[in-house]
Amino acid sequence: MKAIHFLVFFVLLALASSFASAFDPSPLQDFCVAIDDTNLNVLVNGKFCKNPKYVTADDFFYRGLNIPRPTNNPVGSNVTAVNVDQIPGLNTLGISVVRIDYAPNGGQNPPHTHPRATEILFVQEGTLYVGFVTSNPNNTLFSKILNPGDVFVFPIGLIHFQVNIGKINAVAFAGLSSQNPGVITIANAVFGSNPPINPFALSRAFQLDLNVVKDLQAKFGSNK
Incomplete structure (x- = not known):
């Protein structure tokens, strides 16, 4: 069952990339692996491109998103981000991913926004109460209770949240339509x-x- 959940999640992550062209710079080459050396090459929206001769598979790789993170903090959650800072090869590709661990009985990802990305959330374990609020003047709340296998979308820039309303740990994964959603x-x-x-x-x-x-x-x- 977990294998099916992961498959669904990564399909959704691929779909999220279709949102990206309107927000992140579109690539004009196969890849632009990010480096911080400001003395080399061309600036691409805050990141420079590594010389392709020195690019390796590790520039497109991250290990450890399966590892639970501690949630013993004031909000009872932990967000593990995998964006261009963790995978330099994401530069200009307009997509990133996060894992969110929630403590039981109220662990939450408190109200926040992503100024540069739409988010699509997939629940792997636990039960979450999630929602987002529209802009002025209506400030309409759209909310839902999610169980394992459920998916919910948070539109770009809108305030949204997730709360674990169950008695066990919860885990969710999210795809975001930016290499650096903020x-x-x-x-x-x-x-x-x-x-x-x-x-x-x-x-x-x-x-x-x-x-x-x-x-x-x-x-x-x-x-x-």
Whole structure:
């Protein structure tokens, strides 16, 4: 059964790549393996191309996405990203993947956005409550309870989340339509920015007591 789940997941990952051309640069050659040496070759949207003569199979390889990650942190989850920083050969290919481990009874991937990617999520183990919220003015919530084998899509740029509502660990995999989708965790960005946003402004924006805002800033600021 797990083999079938992995097959379904990687089919979905391949489909996710079809979204990529509108967001990441389209390749003009077979590959452009990323390197950080700024003295060589041509800049491609933040990454340089490795000389093809020195490219190896390891530039397209990553090992370990089958390994569970610890979830003993404040949110009860762990995201293992495999993007262009882990696989240099993803440069210009417009696709990446993540594994998400969730602790039982409320472990969550808290509300966040991916500014450069649509996400397609596949649940391998456990039961997740997931959803996304549309933009202003409606702010409509689309949510679903997912079980093993289920798939859900989060449109590019929209706030979304996943919560483990089961009593056992949960595991999900996601394909994203960018080599470097980015992530903005809402609470961390708002209350943990560096330097901090003026607490009076946040107090007015969220209709919270000023001291509550300062407490939140202290909490999220200390986690940065």
